[in-house]
Structures are given as C-alpha cells and as structure tokens.
Amino acid sequence: MGSNRFLSASALMEKDYFDVEPISRRIKVYELPENMNEERMKELHTAAAEMNCDKLIFYVKAQTDEEEILRELSAKLEGEIKGFFRGEDTKIYAKYLDPDRNQPDSKNVISRVRELDLTSHAMKEGLQEGYTMTWGKEDQAEEMAKFYKSIFSKYPTPIHEPDYIVKMLNDNVHFSLIYHDGKIVSACSADIFSDYGAAEFTDCATLPAYRGQGLLSHQYPFLQEKMKALGIKTMYSYTRAISMGMNIITAQQGFTYGGCMVQNSMIGTGLEDMNIWYKQL
Structure with a gap:
C-alpha cells in the first residue's frame, strides 16, 4: 500500500531544491514545498529522521509569505544573506528535530x-x-x-x-x-x-x-x-x-x-x- 506522504526520504534526495548532508545530519531547503503547513513540516521531519538528519535549514526570500509561514511553524531565525537569491535578500530559518542540538556555543568569538x-x-x-x-x-x-x-x-x-x-x-x-x-x-x-x-x-x-x-x-x-x-x-x-x-x-x-x-x-x-x-x- 502506497504512502500518502508528500515526500518519502528517497524522493527528498532527488529534489534539486533539497540538499541532504548526512555527515552534518542536516537538510537544506532552498524552496518551500507547495502548500507548506504544519502537516508538511511533520512530513519533512519524518523524511529527515529516516536519513538520520535532525536539523532542517530553510532559505527564503526576506519579507515574504514564506517567511511568515516559517515563523508560524515555529522555525527559528538564524541569520541572513543579503542578495543570495539573485540579488534578493534571504533569511535563514532552522527547525531542530532534536532540541539538544539547538544549544549555541558560548565560545563564539x-x-x-x-x-x-x-x-x-x-x-x-x-x-x-x-x-x-x-x-x-x-x-x-x-x-x-x-x-x-x-x-x-x-x-x-x-x-x-x-x-x-x-x-x-x-x-x-x-x-x-x-x-x-x-x-x-x-x-x-x-x-x-x-x-x-x-x-x-x-x-x-x-x-x-x-x-x-x-x-x-x-x-x-x-x-x-x-x-x-x-x-x-x-x-x-x-x-x-x-x-x-x-x-x-x-x-x-x-x-x-x-x-x-x-x-x-x-x-x-x-x-x-x-x-x-x-x-x-
């Protein structure tokens, strides 16, 4: 019986706008999935867990609906790169599957x-x-x-x-x-x-x-x-x-x-x- 999830782990690996980096246990998302909502986020979490990744990183254009969606889904703003998307500013958000990973290092210089x-x-x-x-x-x-x-x-x-x-x-x-x-x-x-x-x-x-x-x-x-x-x-x-x-x-x-x-x-x-x-x- 087929899964009704929008993305399996294998399908996730094939998407150009997803960058799966298993060594650092993270997935970079350069384009939000269509109709991004709480259910979609859960599906992303499940797919990430299947690949032993416990951090999702989202790159979205600043001051857009996508940024508002991520805030509503409790994603954490970690930074920005001005001009990243062909001159348009980009905000970087993160979701942690493991809360223990969301612990900043006090030795940051x-x-x-x-x-x-x-x-x-x-x-x-x-x-x-x-x-x-x-x-x-x-x-x-x-x-x-x-x-x-x-x-x-x-x-x-x-x-x-x-x-x-x-x-x-x-x-x-x-x-x-x-x-x-x-x-x-x-x-x-x-x-x-x-x-x-x-x-x-x-x-x-x-x-x-x-x-x-x-x-x-x-x-x-x-x-x-x-x-x-x-x-x-x-x-x-x-x-x-x-x-x-x-x-x-x-x-x-x-x-x-x-x-x-x-x-x-x-x-x-x-x-x-x-x-x-x-x-x-």
Whole structure:
C-alpha cells in the first residue's frame, strides 16, 4: 500500500531544491514545498529522521509569505544573506528535530571580532618569495585530499577523498592553492550556486606551520575576482564560530556578519556553530 506522504526520504534526495548532508545530519531547503503547513513540516521531519538528519535549514526570500509561514511553524531565525537569491535578500530559518542540538556555543568569538578595528589591517601586496598561488586541477586531487586530511579529522563533506574533489572540480567549485617548497600549504574554494547567482567561500585551510602569514587573505580576492568574472553577485561564507583567525580574515575582506547557525557543521571534533558572513560584489 502506497504512502500518502508528500515526500518519502528517497524522493527528498532527488529534489534539486533539497540538499541532504548526512555527515552534518542536516537538510537544506532552498524552496518551500507547495502548500507548506504544519502537516508538511511533520512530513519533512519524518523524511529527515529516516536519513538520520535532525536539523532542517530553510532559505527564503526576506519579507515574504514564506517567511511568515516559517515563523508560524515555529522555525527559528538564524541569520541572513543579503542578495543570495539573485540579488534578493534571504533569511535563514532552522527547525531542530532534536532540541539538544539547538544549544549555541558560548565560545563564539563574534562579539570580540566586532569590537576590533579592522580597517587598518591592509593586506600586504603579493605573496612572499617562494610562494605561488594557482587554481586546483584534477591531477592535483590526490594531493589536495591528503592536504585536507592532514588538517581535518572530521569535515562536512568527504573532502578527504580524491574522487570527491574531482567531482567538485567538475561541478562549479573553484579551488585556489598556495604552494611552498613543492607542497600545498593553504587552500580555499568557491562553490558556485548558479541558479542563485551566489557562491560560497569554503574549504579554507592552512597547515599549522604556515598560519599567521595571511595566506587566506590572498586567496579571498583571488577567488572573488574569478567569481566577478563569472557573473556572481553575492559571496558568502560559513565560518567556524570558535575560530578567531577565520572570522577576522572574513571581516577584513569586507564581509558583513549575518548571524549564527547553531551546531551546524560536522568539523574538527564534532558539530560546531558557524557564523554567516556575506558580501555583495
């Protein structure tokens, strides 16, 4: 006998506007299901539970009926990305299947970062001698995977796998790599959401021995100019809330703080809060 639920777990996986991310036990919803109501929300909860996901994240245009619907369904506003939907502002709401997951980390550094005067922190021109920056290519996938594996014991995506990196490179993800002494010492990527005219700065990492040199500060504008050339209108980033360095770098690059996504990403030692930053190009 067939189910009368509007979406099964398998059907959910096939929808373009649903992004199921099992490692972080979350589902991102970029388009509300038709006739969204309490019953539909229950169905989403059931489908998410079948995939061991306990957080639903909704991206909706600001000041619309969709935003009002989510508020009525007790979704929690976690932040915003201005210009995300092809120039239109986006609000980000969350529903937690497990209330214990909705516990913000008191070690979030954002209040300290926002107190800093970052206007005088000009980036040094050019990389130091002996460093080179290049675009990541398929024949570097194995080296890139080893680089990320050496830094992250846990990560929201299987970036430790060369095949996955190749898939990313063929799916609108652009990697910048910085080399020194013949090895990758820092990397970052821009993941393009072509349907929305937006791109995410992500996968940022630097080997411990090379931190404090501003290597990521060189990669942000490198990637940003590429995105501009490709017609991207908005850049955004989800930055580890406990990372003083990464939040400072993002702020220095002219990004605006947009809120905090609680226990959002499996990274480092477990689920961590992620601060939202955005910049309209």
